[in-house]
Amino acid sequence: MTLSDNNAGGTFTPSTVTFPAKNTAEQNVSYTPKSTGTVSISSTNNGSLVDPSGISMVVAAAPIPSTSYTLTTTATGTAGTPRQ
Template sequence: MTDTTATSPTAQNYVLYRTQADGWQQVGYVIMAMTLPGPTAFTPPAGMALGLDAARAYPAGSIYPVPSTGYTLAGAATATAGTPLTLTLAPNNAGPQANTTVTLSDGGAGGTFSASTVTFDAGSTTAQTVTYTPKAAGTVAISATNNGGLTDPASLEVTVGAAAAS
């Protein structure tokens, strides 16, 4: 005879934290700790989420490391053809959950990147920099896409002036 007794899930420690800032409570602010049989046992209100806290390291009032949902792309709005322009890319919150590769493009404008891809390491908020050297005068839209499911930033519009005659 086979025993078919169902086993109950093991309770785990979770925290309820903010995914959107509210007044003085920033993203990641822990509202409360709770023990649940699983993450689907409680539906967080809008602007909040559950995070696993097996070690009970995040008491109410602490900041839970919220994974990245997106990243930024920043650089000057003007440049000169043939002169490198520094671009900075940075993940938001506590960094992506897994290593994430970001690919840069100038939409076929013919400029060159010092590196056409950058990688955000899992759990890292370290900004990455590359240079972009525009080929010719005009307007260039520099865009970034990623393989980690993060929300891509808006394209960076750069007005490129002609190189000075020598």
């Protein structure tokens, strides 16, 4: 199954989902929107099945980009005091 937000620019993770034959286990997908507003989510399949109806959702706030930090130092020393 391939997921789409109709060119709204968001990201699905994973981008496609596979349902093995005779397996009814749920599949989880996350969607990260690019901006605020109404987004239409739809899916298509390549298994000659009827595609499910799409859904609309309202994104109230744009996602905050994550920030990571790498801390490095050239200082040496002892952290703590040994127990006696």
